Amino acid sequence: MRGVAGLVGLISLVFAVLTAGCFEPDHSLIPPAQPVEVTSGLTAGDVFEVRVFGEEDIGGTFQVQGDGTIDFPLIGRVDVTDKTQAALAALLEQQLGDGYLRSPHVTVILTSRENLEVSVLGQVSKPGTFPYAEKLTLVQAISEAGGLNELAHARRVKLTRKGPTGVGTYEVSVKAITDGREPDLLLQPGDIIFVPLAPI
Incomplete structure (x- = not known):
């Protein structure tokens, strides 16, 4: 019986490892981007x-x-x-x-321009900070950074954003967006996108 129990435990562990990267986060938990009007005139901080x-x-x-x-x-x-x-x-x-x-x-x-930028970091071809534009989306920002590289974990991208209750970090599945299963996310100035390494 111990041998069977051990085998079942081992199978469960292997299954958990194999499926861990397939679980996709709930995008509804992410606070929506706050509307920002980008003007051509100078503003405080410029x-x-x-x-x-x-x-x-x-x-x-x-x-x-x-x-x-x-x-x-x-x-x-x-x-x-x-x-x-x-x-x-x-x-x-x-x-x-x-x-x-x-x-x-x-x-x-x-x-x-003060706070009119977004950052894309981690496993992208050209990580850095990029100018914010009205209606800029998460996928567009990643594209500006050269796209995901071969080591990227597309199902576990992290978005750090200032919302109504403060700054929070949320998980986003870029794969779900590019597959058409989730809508793309609008960004707001100050957003930070971090693309982690995919599990080995």
């Missing part, structure tokens, strides 16, 4: 570079403060809220030309 032609000491790198302003040399506080790069360049040219510089030429270059 980082940009200002270049003033022929005036090396005046330009520089600036970050939009919480009140939507920056502190610019010679001018002082400047409200940049919702201004495009071209509109801000024109405003700075106007204000610098008002008693400070003669016919200034200003260029504004956006270098970083």
